[in-house]
Amino acid sequence: MGNKNKTISFRVNEDAFEALQEIAAERDISLSAVFRDYVDLLVDHDGQVAVVPEDDLKSNAGEGDDGHSFPPTVEVPKRFIREHERLELEADHLREQLDEYKAYVNELQDRLEEEEDEVLLLDELDGDDDRYQLR
DSSP: OOOOOOOOOOOOOHHHHHHHHHHHHHHTSOHHHHHHHHHHHHHHTTTOOOOOOHHHHHHTTTBOTTSOBSSOOOOOOHHHHHHHHHHHHHHHHHHHHHHHHHHHHHHHHHHHHHTSSSOOOHHHHHHHOTTOOOO
């Protein structure tokens, strides 16, 4: 069996909702991601998560009873970052190609509308414009 995502739904008052939106905006993530992070944290710690005021965190120099700092930090290998950047560049390139193909399709549709009775031969399209080539 695969690991399927499930949806959880509940209601909060307007003040709590606005506070959650501010948290999400501060972290530059979606509101759903805030909840997913919280649920993941609860699951990882078997429901044993304590809410501690920020002042207490600062006075304890960010260390809990077990010596771990809060918020937890993770060191990401450089190869992971490089791979992520490579994939972003590749995605940008693919978006540019898609835009070019869309422009080509639009041009063909415009030609077709202009020349309703005329037959367009695909072999002739390659020579008309160097920007577009059939492959």
